[in-house]
Amino acid sequence: MTMPLDIAKLADILRLAAKTEILPRFRRLGGGDVRSKSEPSDLVTEADEAAERLIRRELEALAPDALFVGEESVAADPALLGKLANVDFAVVVDPVDGTFNFASGIPAFGVMASVVWKGEAVAGLIYDPMGDDWVMAEKGAGAYLRRPDGEAIKLSVAEPRPLEAMVGMASPGYFFGERREQILANLAKVRFFANYRCSAHEYRTFSSGHVQFVLYNKLMPWDHLPGTLIAAEAGGHVARFDGSPYRPHHVDGGLLVATCRDSWQMLRREIIGD
Incomplete structure (x- = not known):
């Protein structure tokens, strides 16, 4: 275009x-x-x-x-x-x-x-x-x-890995109460996760092929519009927690980015849950 x-x-x-x-x-x-x-x-x-x-x-x-x-x-x-x-x-x-x-x-x-x-x-x-x-x-x-x-x-995203071998970026600070406890417990299923307190560098890390996923609950367009487009153009799969596309006006619904659709679905099931 x-x-x-x-x-x-x-x-x-x-x-x-x-x-x-x-x-x-x-x-x-x-x-x-x-x-x-x-x-x-x-x-x-x-x-x-x-x-x-x-x-x-x-x-x-x-x-x-x-x-x-x-x-x-x-x-x-x-x-x-x-x-x-x-x-x-x-x-x-x-x-x-x-x-x-x-x-x-x-x-x-x-x-x-x-x-x-x-x-x-x-x-x-x-x-x-x-x-x-x-x-x-x-x-x-x-x-x-x-x-x-x-x-x-x-840029190209990383090759997919099994859940137990995945390394990713997650921001659990904007989940609350029992939901936060659930997400943190489920993240124990992956090999390692980090939080830079900076979505700019988390998206750069993902899109450069160094981690297998990024996960956020709080959505503000300035935090996520650049990174999600870059991640998708690098070959990643981007969607809100319910599987719907992420759009500029969305401020809720969570956001999960993974190396491919199959990995996204596995992370959605094992980490986000119901």
Whole structure:
């Protein structure tokens, strides 16, 4: 399909935001530069807000007709999130994914963006400021690791493994009560699972072929639209827990990504259960 904006230019904007507003603040945040939002571990920093302002300003020049949906913009105006269900053209941005890590001085965070066209994600980008590279995909064109010098490496998910040999990424913190206990107990069936507190790096890890699954319960479009498209273009199977497709306006229903449909079904049965 024809992209409604230049993806290479969008990639450059994410990098510019990181170089200008994010990296200069890394491990240099003052006491008033970090604030809690919904809970003590849900943070926003001056870097998040400054980076989002820069990205929005640059996008208004690049794609003036696009609805801009940024994580911090939605925090200020929650009604903005609901517009994704019906808009023809939008750009969804997470200025600093992994804010808890960033604020803690842990070098595992990313800058993410996705392009939504007529109800579906058609491009996704995840920029790693520390590694200075992107993983990115356009719908139907495969997924790639791209570097600033133009080098591009095609990405492919890992080979399937039996359940007991699987390694994956899971975020059990957004399951609650007995459901959380059930999920954690079921995850003992796999060989190993981790949680980077950063979906940017979890999707990069999956799409680069290093783990067999990623699992989330909380769905916000800026956290998952780029990674799910990249994962699918790298050969993975993506669906909500009930097997339905994941769409830009979905904010519930859970999300499971696996190396293939058969692995997805096995993980759904053994880990998610009824």
